[in-house]
Amino acid sequence: MANELKGVQVFAPATVANLVCGFDVLGMALQQPQDVMTMRLRKEPGIVISHADGYDLPVEPEKNVAGASLLALMEEYSEKVGFEVIIDKRIKPGSGLGSSAASSAGAVVGANYLLGNPFSKEDLVRFAMNGEKVASGVKHADNIAPCIYGGVTLIQSIFPLNIVQLTAPPMYVTVVHPQIEVRTSDARQILRKEVQLKAAIKQWGNIAGLVAGFLKNDYDLIGRSLEDVIIEPVRSILIPGFDEVKKKSKEAGALGGGISGSGPSIFMLSKEEYVAKGVEDVMIDVYTRLGIEFKTYVTMINYEGAKVVSEK
Numbered sequence: 001m002a003n004e005l006k007g008v009q010v011f012a013p014a015t016v017a018n019l020v021c022g023f024d025v026l027g028m029a030l031q032q033p034q035d036v037m038t039m040r041l042r043k044e045p046g047i048v049i050s051h052a053d054g055y056d057l058p059v060e061p062e063k064n065v066a067g068a069s070l071l072a073l074m075e076e077y078s079e080k081v082g083f084e085v086i087i088d089k090r091i092k093p094g095s096g097l098g099s100s101a102a103s104s105a106g107a108v109v110g111a112n113y114l115l116g117n118p119f120s121k122e123d124l125v126r127f128a129m130n131g132e133k134v135a136s137g138v139k140h141a142d143n144i145a146p147c148i149y150g151g152v153t154l155i156q157s158i159f160p161l162n163i164v165q166l167t168a169p170p171m172y173v174t175v176v177h178p179q180i181e182v183r184t185s186d187a188r189q190i191l192r193k194e195v196q197l198k199a200a201i202k203q204w205g206n207i208a209g210l211v212a213g214f215l216k217n218d219y220d221l222i223g224r225s226l227e228d229v230i231i232e233p234v235r236s237i238l239i240p241g242f243d244e245v246k247k248k249s250k251e252a253g254a255l256g257g258g259i260s261g262s263g264p265s266i267f268m269l270s271k272e273e274y275v276a277k278g279v280e281d282v283m284i285d286v287y288t289r290l291g292i293e294f295k296t297y298v299t300m301i302n303y304e305g306a307k308v309v310s311e312k
């Protein structure tokens with residue numbers, strides 16, 4: 001039954017995909033930043049998108065990731081419906097913090113609520129993956145799943161979709177976003193298509209170690225497993241200051257970290273808040289010296305996914 005309310009406000013969190021070693025399979029939701037969306041049911045079918053931010057993103061439904069995700073949802077809904085969507089992005093597009101996923105996930109979470117929740121979370125991930133296809137050319141769910149489920153998620157399989165929610169201990173996350181844009185589509189194109197067996201063995205050992213570390217609340221194991229021998233060596237050259245930030249953050253006590261999603265943001269995990277703040281000082285120092293504009297966040301893992309926060 002469609003909700004008779006005029007509209008809802010939805011918050012959709014930033015996410016860190018890959019979590020260093022888990023390319024396309026692991027992701028985590030952050031408490032900050034979060035996109036804000038206002039959604040209403042329309043009397044007429046169709047999608048009307050507008051923006052309350054200065055990013056000049058497309059308004060055509062099939063070009064905007066929110067619209068593409070809603071079109072997929074509408075195709076499976078039993079009746080003809082229409083939505084109005086106002087997007088206020090607080091997660092900069094192309095940041096590597098799951099900006100596209102937040103719009104895709106937020107749109108389908110809001111629509112589901114307005115329609116009286118006919119769809120499961122897994123359905124919503126499936127719909128929102130159509131947005132990722134628009135943004136990066138490929139359907140992947142490592143930002144979408146944590147954005148919808150919250151916490152840390154594992155995409156065990158994408159076709160058929162199998163999402164595993166992982167428990168994870170509280171962690172502080174320090175993020176630096178150098179203000180350069182790295183498009184996910186470009187950052188995927190530069191990757192090698194073949195992997196050496198030796199590197200693959202190292203990588204799947206690290207993925208298994210990281211998942212075990214989360215489930216066992218074992219911070220040392222988490223730290224030891226935050227290593228990527230396949231993707232990071234190729235992509236990190238797109239991010240000035242990457243090696244220095246990583247090295248000095250670990251010296252400051254961080255468990256470890258790496259490229260957030262496809263970059264350019266870098267994230268580091270810490271067990272304690274004072275360490276996370278010391279890591280932020282490291283990041284500020286590196287990017288100030290490099291003369292590159294940047295933004296930092298000290299935040300935490302977010303155990304909640306995108307949600308309706310108020311009815312309007």
Ligand SMILES: Nc1ncnc2c1ncn2[C@@H]1O[C@H](COP(=O)(O)OP(=O)(O)OP(=O)(O)O)[C@@H](O)[C@H]1O
Binds near residue numbers: 015
């Ligand atoms: N509503 C939207 N929000 C964000 N990006 C959008 C939206 N609609 C279309 N796009 C397009 O998607 C691209 C941004 O997605 P991209 O995946 O490159 O960045 P990201 O989501 O910040 O990074 P990552 O997926 O690595 O975390 C841009 O080309 C942008 O124009």
Ligand SMILES: N[C@@H](CCO)C(=O)O
Binds near residue numbers: 018143261
């Ligand atoms: N797994 C994706 C996340 C970015 O959207 C990548 O690294 O390309």
